[in-house]
Amino acid sequence: xxxxxxxxxxxxxxxxxxxxxxxxxxxxxxxxxxxxxxxxxxxxxxxxxxxxxxxxxxxxxxxxxxxxxxxxxxxxxxxxxxxxxxxxxxxxxxxxxxxxxxxxxxxxxxxxxxxxxxxxxxxxxxxxxxxxxxxxxxxxxxxxxxxxxxxxxxxxxxx
Amino acid sequence: xxxxxxxxxxxxxxxxxxxxxxxxxxxxxxxxxxxxxxxxxxxxxxxxxxxxxxxxxxxxxxxxxxxxxxxxxxxxxxxxxxxxxxxxxxxxxxxxxxxxxxxxxxxxxxxxxxxxxxxxxxxxxxxxxxxxxxxxxxxxxxxxxxxxxxxxxxxxxxxxxxxxxxxxxxxxxxxxxxxxxxxxxxxxxxxxxxxxxxxxxxxxxxxxxxxxxxxxxxxxxxxxxxxxxxxxxxxxxxxxxxxxxxxxxxxxxxxxxxxxxxxxxxxxxxxxxxxxxxxxxxxxxxxxxxxxxxxxxxxxxxxxxxxxxxxxxxxxxxxxxxxxxxxxxxxxxxxxxxxxxxxxxxxxxxxxxxxxxxxxxxxxxxxxxxxxxxxxxxxxxxxxxxxxxxxxxxxxxxxxxxxxxxxxx
Amino acid sequence: xxxxxxxxxxxxxxxxxxxxxxxxxxxxxxxxxxxxxxxxxxxxxxxxxxxxxxxxxxxxxxxxxxxxxxxxxxxxxxxxxxxxxxxxxxxxxxxxxxxxxxxxxxxxxxxxxxxxxxxxxxxxxxxxxxxxxxxxxxxxxxxxxxxxxxxxxxxxxxxxxxxxxxxxxxxxxxxxxxxxxxxxxxxxxxxxxxxxxxxxxxxxxxxxxxxxxxxxxxxxxxxxxxxxxxxxxxxxxxxxxxxxxxxxxxxxxxxxxxxxxxxxxxxxxxxxxxxxxxxxxxxxxxxxxxxxxxxxxxxxxxxxxxxxxxxxxxxxxx
Ligand code: SF4
Ligand code: SF4
Numbered sequence: 001x002x003x004x005x006x007x008x009x010x011x012x013x014x015x016x017x018x019x020x021x022x023x024x025x026x027x028x029x030x031x032x033x034x035x036x037x038x039x040x041x042x043x044x045x046x047x048x049x050x051x052x053x054x055x056x057x058x059x060x061x062x063x064x065x066x067x068x069x070x071x072x073x074x075x076x077x078x079x080x081x082x083x084x085x086x087x088x089x090x091x092x093x094x095x096x097x098x099x100x101x102x103x104x105x106x107x108x109x110x111x112x113x114x115x116x117x118x119x120x121x122x123x124x125x126x127x128x129x130x131x132x133x134x135x136x137x138x139x140x141x142x143x144x145x146x147x148x149x150x151x152x153x154x155x156x157x158x159x
Numbered sequence: 160x161x162x163x164x165x166x167x168x169x170x171x172x173x174x175x176x177x178x179x180x181x182x183x184x185x186x187x188x189x190x191x192x193x194x195x196x197x198x199x200x201x202x203x204x205x206x207x208x209x210x211x212x213x214x215x216x217x218x219x220x221x222x223x224x225x226x227x228x229x230x231x232x233x234x235x236x237x238x239x240x241x242x243x244x245x246x247x248x249x250x251x252x253x254x255x256x257x258x259x260x261x262x263x264x265x266x267x268x269x270x271x272x273x274x275x276x277x278x279x280x281x282x283x284x285x286x287x288x289x290x291x292x293x294x295x296x297x298x299x300x301x302x303x304x305x306x307x308x309x310x311x312x313x314x315x316x317x318x319x320x321x322x323x324x325x326x327x328x329x330x331x332x333x334x335x336x337x338x339x340x341x342x343x344x345x346x347x348x349x350x351x352x353x354x355x356x357x358x359x360x361x362x363x364x365x366x367x368x369x370x371x372x373x374x375x376x377x378x379x380x381x382x383x384x385x386x387x388x389x390x391x392x393x394x395x396x397x398x399x400x401x402x403x404x405x406x407x408x409x410x411x412x413x414x415x416x417x418x419x420x421x422x423x424x425x426x427x428x429x430x431x432x433x434x435x436x437x438x439x440x441x442x443x444x445x446x447x448x449x450x451x452x453x454x455x456x457x458x459x460x461x462x463x464x465x466x467x468x469x470x471x472x473x474x475x476x477x478x479x480x481x482x483x484x485x486x487x488x489x490x491x492x493x494x495x496x497x498x499x500x501x502x503x504x505x506x507x508x509x510x511x512x513x514x515x516x517x518x519x520x521x522x523x524x525x526x527x528x529x530x531x532x533x534x535x536x537x538x539x540x541x542x543x544x545x546x547x548x549x550x551x552x553x554x555x556x557x558x559x560x561x562x563x564x565x566x567x568x
Numbered sequence: 569x570x571x572x573x574x575x576x577x578x579x580x581x582x583x584x585x586x587x588x589x590x591x592x593x594x595x596x597x598x599x600x601x602x603x604x605x606x607x608x609x610x611x612x613x614x615x616x617x618x619x620x621x622x623x624x625x626x627x628x629x630x631x632x633x634x635x636x637x638x639x640x641x642x643x644x645x646x647x648x649x650x651x652x653x654x655x656x657x658x659x660x661x662x663x664x665x666x667x668x669x670x671x672x673x674x675x676x677x678x679x680x681x682x683x684x685x686x687x688x689x690x691x692x693x694x695x696x697x698x699x700x701x702x703x704x705x706x707x708x709x710x711x712x713x714x715x716x717x718x719x720x721x722x723x724x725x726x727x728x729x730x731x732x733x734x735x736x737x738x739x740x741x742x743x744x745x746x747x748x749x750x751x752x753x754x755x756x757x758x759x760x761x762x763x764x765x766x767x768x769x770x771x772x773x774x775x776x777x778x779x780x781x782x783x784x785x786x787x788x789x790x791x792x793x794x795x796x797x798x799x800x801x802x803x804x805x806x807x808x809x810x811x812x813x814x815x816x817x818x819x820x821x822x823x824x825x826x827x828x829x830x831x832x833x834x835x836x837x838x839x840x841x842x843x844x845x846x847x848x849x850x851x852x853x854x855x856x857x858x859x860x861x862x863x864x865x866x867x868x869x870x871x872x873x874x875x876x877x878x879x880x881x882x883x884x885x886x
Contacts, residue, residue: 007867010396014852020391021327021851025603030334033611042341044363046348071492073260106263106354107362112492120348153348153363211702219782233706233857322782324773324854330605397774397853549706550856553783 044153045122046105049077050145051096051138052119052152060142061117064093068109068118076102077109096138101131111154119150208236215244219322219553222563226540228552235552238544240537245567250527257522258284258494263354265514268529269565270352271314274300274307275507277356282438282503283516284358287496296360296486297440302477303346303355304439304505305470306373309380310339311508312463312470315560319460320392322557323401328392335384338376345369358494360487370478377471385467393464402457406543406555409454416542417535420510421462422559426454432506443480446473456558463508463560493522509533509560531565578671582660590805591622593842597805600846625798632794637700640791644698649792649799652691655684656806663813664738664822666830677738678730681814682723685769688807689715692778695800696788707787710857711778714768717861718775721868722765728758728879729818738814742822752819757875759819761868766811767845768864770804774852775860782854812841 032039049068052061064081076099082090110118121144128134136144144150214225223244229237249268253261258280265280266273278300285292292300313332320328340350346365347355355362392398408418410426423430431448433441449465451458496518504513510532517526536559543559544552595610599617602609610621636645662677664670674680689712696708729751730736733744745751752759768775779787789800816822816837823830825837855863 013394013396013399016390017392017395017851018847020387021604021847024327024331024606025600027606029603029608030337030606031608033608042345042348044348045344046354071257071259073256073264104263104267104352104354105349106260107348108259108263108354111362209702211706218785230706233710320853324776324780324782325852326601327605327850330607334606391851392853395853397855400859401853401856548856548858550777550780550783550854 041122041149043149044120044151046107046120047124048100048103048105048121048126048136048144049098049107049109049118049141050121050148050150051141052117052145052150053142060092060138061115062093062096062113063091063115063117064096065115067112067114071112072103072109073106074102074104076100093138096141098136098141099134100126100136101134107154110152116152119145119152121145121148121150123148206231213552219557221318221557221561224537224556224561224563224566226552226556228549230549233548235544235547235549238541238552240540242534242537242563242566245563247564247568249568250529253527254524258288258358258496258524259492261524261527262356262358263352265529266352266354267564268531268568269507269509269512269533269562271311271562272304272307272507272509272512273351273353274303274355275505275512277353278304278439279503279505279507279512279514281356281358282505283501283514284494284496286501286503287499287516287518288358288490288494289497290359290488290490290494292360292488293485294440294482295364295484296488298477298481299361299365299486300356301439301441301444302373302474302481303353305473305477306339306343308470308508309467310336310343311560312467313339315460315463315508316388316392319554319557319560322553323392323398325392325398328388331384331387331391335380338379342369342373342376345372357487357490359490360485362487364486370481373474374478377474381468381471385464388464393461399457401550401554402460402558403455404453405456405547405551406558407453407455408539408543412539412542413454416539418510418539419532419535420506420508421459421466422510422532422536422539424448424462425451425459427452432504432511436504438503438505444473444476446476456554459558466508495522496520504530507532509562509565510536512565529568531568533559533561533563534566537561537566582657582671585660586657586802586806589809590802591626593805593808594625594801595619595622596839596842597846597849600843601850604847604850629794629798634794634796637791639700641698641700644694645791646796648691648695648698649796649803651694652688652803653799655687655691656803656810658684659810662738663810664742664817665834666823669831670739673737673739676736678726678736678741678818681738681810682719682726685807685811686715686719688769688803691803692788695792699788699791701791703784703786703790704788706784707778707780707790710780710784711771711788713857714771714775714777714860714864717864718765718768718868721761721864721872722769724869724872724876725758725761725765726818727872727876728755731876731879731883738817738822742817742824745821746824750819750821755819755875755879757871758879759815761872761875762815762818765864765868766815767848768860770808770811770845772808772845773849774855776849776854777857777860780854808842808845809838812845813838815841 053059054061064079066079069077069079078095078097080094082092082094084090107120110120123144126134209230211228211230212225213228215223225241225244227239227241228235247267249264253264256264262277262280265276268276313336317329317332343353344350346369347353347362408426410428413423413426413428419430427450429448429450432438434448446469449462449469451462498518498520500515500517502513502515504511511530512532513530515528515530516524519525540556540559543555547555598621599609610618612618613620613624659681661672662670662674662680692711693708696704696711729741732748732751732754733741735741771778779789789797792800813834816834820837823834825833
């Protein structure tokens with residue numbers, strides 16, 4: 001290839017690139033301006049496991065069976081079962097704590113729960129400067145369930 | 160130029176002092192410092208060399224890779240990759256975890272091809288636990304792993320352009336990735352670390368509407384985005400001048416250093432696990448394995464670009480052949496494997512991801528060894544860079560497409 | 569007294585223009601890069617299309633700590649940003665902004681321009697050497713090689729124009745184009761060489777080796793922050809404007825144009841050339857140092873020499 005060909009090809013390839021960029025310039029930007037306009041979450045987006053409230057009774061579905069605690073790989077759920085004055089165990093959790101700083105949002109606890117007590121919320125603005133703030137208590141998790149579009153996807157169902 | 164440099168440099172990171180390179184600098188106010196330490200390699204004594212730390216905080220090292228580079232002016236004399244900044248103790252941690260938990264955790268290894276990692280783990284466990292996955296799950300796994308390959312190669316295209324100083328390709332690649340991420344989010348509920356595979360199949364099925372959307376995305380990538388990528392960067396004369404012949408490795412070297420994936424195929428060896436050791440339903444699908452000729456950075460980038468097209472072709476076939484039925488086999492919640500070992504390997508966008516699983520019959524692995532392609536590729540950095548310019552080093556390291564999460568595990 | 573007052577006014581006027589223009593250009597660069605990459609660019613600070621962004625940046629940079637790296641060569645390091653500003657401001661002296669509006673219409677305007685801009689190298693080298701940083705030093709060395717080798721084709725490429733116009737005075741060159749037509753058409757080879765070389769002189773992509781981000785972080789201004797860094801930026805964008813302006817004066821008829829006043833035409837044409845520079849920056853990858861020198865010495869230099877010879881021959885025959 002002679003020098004002239006090389007120069008010609010180089011110029012041509014660069015002209016193609018410039019044509020592409022100038023064409024893109026006159027298209028609408030694809031940016032979503034995040035805090036002002038929030039992109040919609042897809043149905044079933046996962047961000048944090050939350051405790052579901054039973055519509056009929058207004059109580060938690062959770063019976064403190066501890067299956068989710070055991071199935072959580074990084075062990076970030078801690079459940080203490082409620083006991084009454086006589087020392088008898090009660091079917092609800094006294095405390096239900098979730099350490100979101102460890103949680104890898106894997107959905108395994110939700111699949112493990114046989115009582116439909118856990119769901120995945122789709123709130124992502126949970127960051128904090130203090131790592132202690134990422135340990136969510138039972139009330140906080142219930143609150144999150146109420147304020148988000150939580151959903152349970154498990155067991156090969158079709159979405 | 161750098162072809163015949165076979166031996167790995169003997170200099171450990173410690174041998175070269177990193178603070179003393181600007182000998183006799185007027186501002187330091189002290190006597191001229193010796194360029195190198197007493198325990199520097201003998202061939203360096205007396206040469207005016209300069210040691211630069213490229214990374215772990217540097218605009219172009221991928222993740223937290225640190226390269227200790229000894230320079231003679233602009234020329235790279237020696238480069239020693241230093242790894243371990245992202246070590247998370249994956250292999251030891253999973254020895255204490257039940258199998259279902261390992262699958263989402265393995266996402267974090269090669270975080271740009273999470274699905275492939277999951278498949279590697281699942282294949283090993285399913286084999287040892289005698290679990291047969293439903294055909295629809297097998298096809299969907301192929302579909303997702305190819306979609307993942309497209310995503311990963313798009314990112315490669317963007318970051319490689321950035322390494323070479325072109326910024327717009329990065330943004331264009333991310334524009335398409337955004338669409339694909341949203342597709343992934345719809346199907347799996349997450350955008351990057353999917354946690355989608357389960358022992359015995361997939362967490363959930365996808366609907367017809369999603370499949371149609373996916374087809375639209377493929378058409379868009381093939382018809383619009385791909386030609387644009389080629390025109391903007393790959394065919395550009397400056398790009399060609401920067402990459403052709405740079406960081407060249409021969410077939411023998413590639414094999415000797417354990418290269419796999421696009422790095423191996425760039426040298427002209429048509430080794431693709433999807434063809435040579437088919438897993439899932441790859442043996443029922445038709446596709447080509449793009450190979451390069453010279454094994455330089457241009458070829459390895461080109462192989463990746465062509466693989467995007469092949470992946471699109473595979474996904475189209477999957478869409479046509481997708482059987483109906485369940486996607487999750489009946490599996491007990493605590494999966495137990497029979498004693499024994501199995502090495503499962505899949506073709507990730509970076510190369511051969513291998514999981515060597517040793518089981519003693521429990522519900523946890525006795526030992527799990529992760530074979531990361533990036534780790535092997537990173538060893539070739541000295542081979543590819545020494546004797547070249549700094550800019551070539553950046554290009555060569557960029558063409559490896561390393562993911563440090565996978566290297567350090 | 570009057571002369572002193574006029575001189576002071578001119579200096580203040582130029583400084584104000586340099587500032588305002590650099591803000592404008594920085595904003596424009598961000599917008600152009602944004603829209604090319606399908607983004608919006610700055611929007612959030614306010615003003616029409618986020619135009620207050622540059623003002624906000626300056627406020628931030630003013631408030632930043634003035635940090636000098638340990639072991640830096642104090643005076644070199646401190647003076648480098650100031651030195652980089654000097655040529656950037658000085659070249660405004662000879663720009664033929666309007667038909668009758670030049671700050672000082674020197675008879676050797678073109679020579680003045682190219683000799684003053686070569687001072688930029690001094691500033692870059694002071695910064696690179698004074699910072700006691702290896703990346704800075706690498707950047708400075710690259711800039712040295714680059715600016716030195718592109719200075720030659722840059723000057724040679726303008727000689728064709730000088731031959732046709734018969735003068736080094738920029739006003740005369742522009743005036744010659746009012747009758748003769750733009751020199752761009754006759755001197756297209758000269759213009760291409762001029763344009764490539766001036767992009768290289770400005771350290772912009774694809775020749776931004778001196779600050780090649782992915783290789784040597786920020787090159788010679790790696791260690792600068794706050795106002796000192798801002799001065800480098802001001803100088804860089806001011807240089808972008810002035811060398812585009814020189815291109816307009818030499819090849820595109822300067823202030824010449826119908827209906828509108830001359831300075832409007834001049835600014836308009838200059839901004840178009842600036843835009844083309846930005847367009848190139850956001851399209852092309854970076855070239856390598858040896859390829860850069862090859863291009864300068866083995867391609868641009870012979871081409872520009874051939875251009876001079878060709879022009880001279882044609883002029884002689886005519
Ligand atoms: S999502 Fe996974 S990591 Fe998080 S609490 Fe549930 S099981 Fe544990
Ligand atoms: S598995 Fe369900 S019911 Fe049992 S403790 Fe967990 S959330 Fe409660």
